[in-house]
Amino acid sequence: MKRHCVFAVRLLIVLFVLTLSNFQYLKAQQVNWRGEKRDGHFHESGLLKLWPENGPEIFLKVEGLGIGHSSAIVVHNTIYVTGKTDTLDYLSAIDFKGKIRWKVPYGRSWHGAHPETYSTPTIDGNSVYVCSGSGELVCLNANSGEINWSVNVEKDFKSTRRHYGKAESPLIVDDNVICCPGGNITTVVAFNKKSGELVWKSKSMKTDPTWTSPVLYEYNEFKFILATTGEHVLALNPTTGDIIWIYQYLKPEWIERLDPNNVFKKWNNRGEIKLILTNTPIFKNDEIFICKGYNYPAVMLKLDPSGRSVTKKWVNHTLDTHHGGYVLVDGKIYGSTWINNANGNWACIDWETGEDNYDVKWQNKGSIIYADGMIYCYEEKRGYLALVKPNPEKFEVISSFKTEGSGMHWAHPSIFNGKLFVRHKDVLMVYNISENI
Numbered sequence: 001m002k003r004h005c006v007f008a009v010r011l012l013i014v015l016f017v018l019t020l021s022n023f024q025y026l027k028a029q030q031v032n033w034r035g036e037k038r039d040g041h042f043h044e045s046g047l048l049k050l051w052p053e054n055g056p057e058i059f060l061k062v063e064g065l066g067i068g069h070s071s072a073i074v075v076h077n078t079i080y081v082t083g084k085t086d087t088l089d090y091l092s093a094i095d096f097k098g099k100i101r102w103k104v105p106y107g108r109s110w111h112g113a114h115p116e117t118y119s120t121p122t123i124d125g126n127s128v129y130v131c132s133g134s135g136e137l138v139c140l141n142a143n144s145g146e147i148n149w150s151v152n153v154e155k156d157f158k159s160t161r162r163h164y165g166k167a168e169s170p171l172i173v174d175d176n177v178i179c180c181p182g183g184n185i186t187t188v189v190a191f192n193k194k195s196g197e198l199v200w201k202s203k204s205m206k207t208d209p210t211w212t213s214p215v216l217y218e219y220n221e222f223k224f225i226l227a228t229t230g231e232h233v234l235a236l237n238p239t240t241g242d243i244i245w246i247y248q249y250l251k252p253e254w255i256e257r258l259d260p261n262n263v264f265k266k267w268n269n270r271g272e273i274k275l276i277l278t279n280t281p282i283f284k285n286d287e288i289f290i291c292k293g294y295n296y297p298a299v300m301l302k303l304d305p306s307g308r309s310v311t312k313k314w315v316n317h318t319l320d321t322h323h324g325g326y327v328l329v330d331g332k333i334y335g336s337t338w339i340n341n342a343n344g345n346w347a348c349i350d351w352e353t354g355e356d357n358y359d360v361k362w363q364n365k366g367s368i369i370y371a372d373g374m375i376y377c378y379e380e381k382r383g384y385l386a387l388v389k390p391n392p393e394k395f396e397v398i399s400s401f402k403t404e405g406s407g408m409h410w411a412h413p414s415i416f417n418g419k420l421f422v423r424h425k426d427v428l429m430v431y432n433i434s435e436n437i
Contacts, residue, residue, distance in 0.1 A: 029075055029076075029123070029125065030122070030123060030124045030125075030172055031073050031074070031075045031122070031123040032073075032122055032169065032171075033071055033073065033120035033122065033169040033213060033412075034071070034280070034325060034369065034412060034414075035369070035414075037215070037216075038169075038213060038215045038280050039215075039280075039282045039327065039328065040282075040325050040326065040327040040368060040369045040370055040412075041327065041369075041370050041371070042369060042370070042371040042414065042415040042416070043371070044371045044372050044415050044416070044417075044418065045372050046372070046418065046434055046435045046436060047371060047372040047374065047415075047418065047433050047434060047435065048387075048433045048434070048435055049373075049374065049387075049398065049435075050387070050398055050399055051387055051398075051399035051400075051401065051433075052399075053401075054401055055385065055399075055401030055402075055403075055431065056420065056431040056432055056433050057431065057432045058429060058430070058431055058432075059419055059430045059431060059432040060096070060097075060098045060428070060429075060430035061098070061427065061428070061429050061430070062079075062094055062098050062100070062427065062428040062430075063426060063427050064100065064103075064426065065081055065082075065083035065090075065092050065423075065426055065427065065428060066082070066083025066084045066085040066089075066090050066092075066117065066426060067083055067084050067085075067116045067117070067425045067426050068081075068082055068083040068084055068116045068117030068118065068411070068423070068425070069116050069117070069118050069408075069410040069411045069423075069425075070082045070083075070117055070118055070119055070120040070121075070411060070423065071120045071411055071412045071413070071414045071421070071423060072414055072421040072423050072428055073120060073121060073122075073123060073414060073416070074414075074416035074417060074419075074421070075123045075142070076142070077095070077096055077417075078093050078094065078095060078101070078142070079093070079094040079095075079096070079421070079428070079430075080092070080093055080094075080121050080123065080128060080142075081094070081121075081423060081428055082117045082119060082120070082121060082130060083116075083117050083426065084109040084110075084115065084116055084117045084133070085105075087108060087109055087111070088105040088106075088107070088108060088109055089105065089106055089107050089108070089109045089117045089119075089130075089132040089133055090103050090104060090105050090106070090117075091103070091104055091106055091121060091128065091130060091140060091145065093142075093145060094428070102144065102145040103145075104140070104145040104146075104147070106130060106132055106136065106138040106140060106147065106150070107131075107132025107133070107134055107135075107136030107138060107150070107152075108132055108133070108134040108136065109132065109133045109134065109165070110133025110134065110164060110165025110166070111133075111165075112164065112165065113164060114164050115133075115165075116425070117132075117133060118133065118164065118165065118166075118167035118211070119131040119132070119133075119166065119167055119168060119169055120169045120412075121169070122169050122170050122171065122172060122177075123142060124172040124177075124193060125142075126141065126142050126143060127139050127140065127141065127142060127148065127193065128140045128141075128142050129170040129172065129177050129193070130169075130170065131153075131166045131167075131168055131169070131170060131179065132166065133164075133165030133166055133167075134152070134154060134165065134166070135152050135153050135154025135155065135159060135165075135166050135181065136150055136151070136152050136153075136154075137150065137151050137152070137153050137170060137177070137179050137191070138150040139177070139193065139196060148196070149195065149196030150196070151191060151196055151198075153179050153181040153189060154166065154181060156181075157181040157183055157185045157186050157189065157201070158183050158184065158185055159181035159182050159183040159209055160182060160183045160184075160208045160209065164211070166209075167211040167278075168180060168211065168212065168213040168214070169213040170213075171213065171214040171215065171216065171225065172193060173190075173216055173225060173238045174238065175192060175193055175194070176190040176191065176192060176193055176199050176238070177190070177191050177192075177193045178190050178214050178225055178227075178238075179191070179214075180209055180210075180212075180214055180227050180228075180229075181209060182205075182207065182208055182209025182210070182229055182230070183204065183208075183209065184204050184206055185201070185204055186201040186202055186203070186204050187202050187203070187204055187205045187207075187209075187227070187229060187234070187243075188201075188202040188214065188225065188227050188234075188236055188241065189201045189202070189241075190238075190241060199241075200240055200241035201241060202236055202241040202242070202243055203243060205229050205231070205232055205234070205246070207229045207230050207231045207232070208229065208230035209229065209230070210228050210229060210230050210276070210277040210278070211276075211277065211278040211323070212227070212228045212277055212278060212279060212280050212281075213280050214226060214227040214280075215280050215281060215283075216238070217235065217283055217288070219283070219285055219286055219303070221307075222303070222307045223238060224236060224237070224238070224244060224307075225237075225238050226281050226283070226288065228249070228277050228281070228290070230250070230276075230277065231248065231249060231250035232246050232247060232248055232249055232250075233246075233247045233249050233281060233288070233290055233301070234246045234247070235310075244307070244308060245308060245309045245310055247299075247301055247310050247312075249277070249290070249299065254296065254297055255296075258294070258295055258296070259295070262294055262295055263294055263340070263341060276292060276293065276294065277290075277292050278292070278293075278322070278323035279291060279292060279321050279323065279324075279325055279326065280325070282326065282327075282328055282333075284328060284351065286302060286303040287300055287301065287302050287303070287313065287351075288300070288301040288302075288303070288310065289301075289326075289328075289333060289351070291316075291319055291320055291321050291326065291335075292320060292321070292322075293320050293321060293322035293323065293338035293344075294320065294322075294338055295317075295320055295338060296320055297315045297316065297317050297320070298315065298316040298317075298318075298319045298320060298321075298349075298354075299312055299314075299315055299316075300312070300313040300314045300315075300316075300351075300354055301313065313354075314353065314354035315354065316349050316354040316355075316356070318337060318347050318349060318356050318359050319333060319335055319337060319347045319349050320337055320338045321335040321336055321337065321338070321365075322336070322338045322341075322344060322365055323367075323410070324336050324365060324366050324367035324368055324378075324380070324412070325367055325368055325369070325412060326368060327368055327369065327370040327375065328351060329370055329375065329390045330390060331350065331351050331352060332348050332349070332350060332351060332357060332390070332392045333348065333349050333350075333351055334346075334347070334348050334368060334370075334375055334390065335347060335368055336365035336366055336367075336368065336377075336379075337359060337365060338365065339365075342364075342381070343364060343365065344364060344365025344366075345359050345360055345361050345362070345365065346358075346359075346360055346361075346362050346365075346377065346395050347359040347360075348392050348395075350392075357392040357393070358392075358393070358394060358395060360394070360395045362377070362379070362386065362395055362397065363379040363381070363382065363384045363386075364379045364380060364381040364382070365379065365380060366378045366379035366380040366381075366409065367380070367410075367411075367412040367413065369412065369413055369414070369415065370390075371415045373390070374387055374388065374389065374390070374398070375387075375388040375389070375390055376388070376413055376415070376420070378403075378409060378412070378413050378422065379409070380408055380409045380410055381408070381409070382402060382409070383402055383403040383404070383405055383409040383424060384400055384401070384402050384403070385400060385401060385402075385403055385413070385420075385422065386398075386399070386400040387399040387400070403422055403424065403429060404424065404427070404429065405424040405425060405427060407424075407425060409424055411423040411424065415433070418432065418433060418434030418436070419431065419432060419433065419434070420432075420433045
């Protein structure tokens with residue numbers, strides 16, 4: 001009898017330890033914009049490979065978020081999404097029944113051209129990190145929405161305000177949260193993620209900030225923060241903020257090759273915008289890819305063996321993604337192109353060589369993500385969604401349908417727990433794309 005009791009006690013202890021370990025794992029979970037590595041890949045499985053004619057079943061439709069173009073992210077069975085209401089940016093926490101558990105303001109909105117919310121929150125454990133359109137970097141409690149701390153990086157570091165306001169998603173690296181104010185005082189800053197105290201600030205590149213989100217680059221013994229300015233791609237030491245290498249992406253000879261009517265060239269000549277850059281770099285091994293719109297060249301960079309510098313490997317003049325991101329699948333880069341601000345195609349190029357595979361018309365340009373062997377394309381003008389088979393020979397649409405809403409569909413879709421999250425302005429639509437419905 002005693003042996004049975006001892007066994008039962010030991011079993012309870014084991015179960016408690018396992019439960020506690022699982023709880024700690026969930027608490028430490030980090031969720032990012034565009035997936036774990038910010039590269040558009042969502043690590044899901046068991047997803048539909050063919051949709052019904054009118055699209056997947058709608059699981060939820062949530063209204064009242066505030067207008068915005070940020071993405072929804074999910075952790076601990078809670079959906080987090082930002083939106084602008086009146087003059088403030090709000091963060092909403094929504095359960096899987098569609099109920100808004102809380103909606104709290106976290107900073108002043110952007111009020112210039114296209115006055116919507118753009119920053120997608122980052123989750124780290126029990127904390128949410130997000131930027132307001134006016135430059136407020138905020139840490140909130142993921143359960144209650146209570147603000148733990150906030151810092152106005154635009155004001156404190158005299159950041160140069162850009163068109164559309166601040167749009168980046170903060171990056172968590174170890175104990176720090178990374179943000180890129182730009183300007184004449186600094187370029188990239190790190191704060192303690194618990195207290196909000198300044199840990200380091202990089203030297204200033206003396207140029208404007210841009211709309212990309214920083215990303216953590218890890219390969220062999222190398223560990224960098226990759227960030228951009230209006231002119232550069234740069235790598236920083238995550239511990240000290242020292243700049244390790246800089247690549248000058250803005251090149252006068254490339255600008256001169258552009259058509260005189262090109263929007264980018266006209267803006268550049270007015271001195272208002274030196275380089276519009278919205279796509280976070282992606283990387284594989286010792287190579288880093290970045291591109292932008294406006295017919296400006298895409299570039300593949302190669303890291304030298306010491307990790308102290310990069311060189312240009314190749315340039316491509318087809319894949320000039322405006323702001324929809326791109327994905328690497330089986331050695332090919334997929335994304336949309338820029339014809340003008342209102343139109344674009346879909347293209348595929350080779351990661352190794354930069355050679356074109358295709359450049360074709362489908363609806364219009366837009367955003368792109370990848371999960372479970374399939375590509376998801378969300379065109380921006382009318383809101384068509386396509387399920388696309390990765391195929392370097394052709395743009396192979398397996399299924400497509402039109403989502404709801406009018407106006408620009410700029411938010412990048414996301415996938416969590418067998419669900420496809422599509423945000424459009426004030427509304428979030430959640431589709432069940434699991435094979436096990």
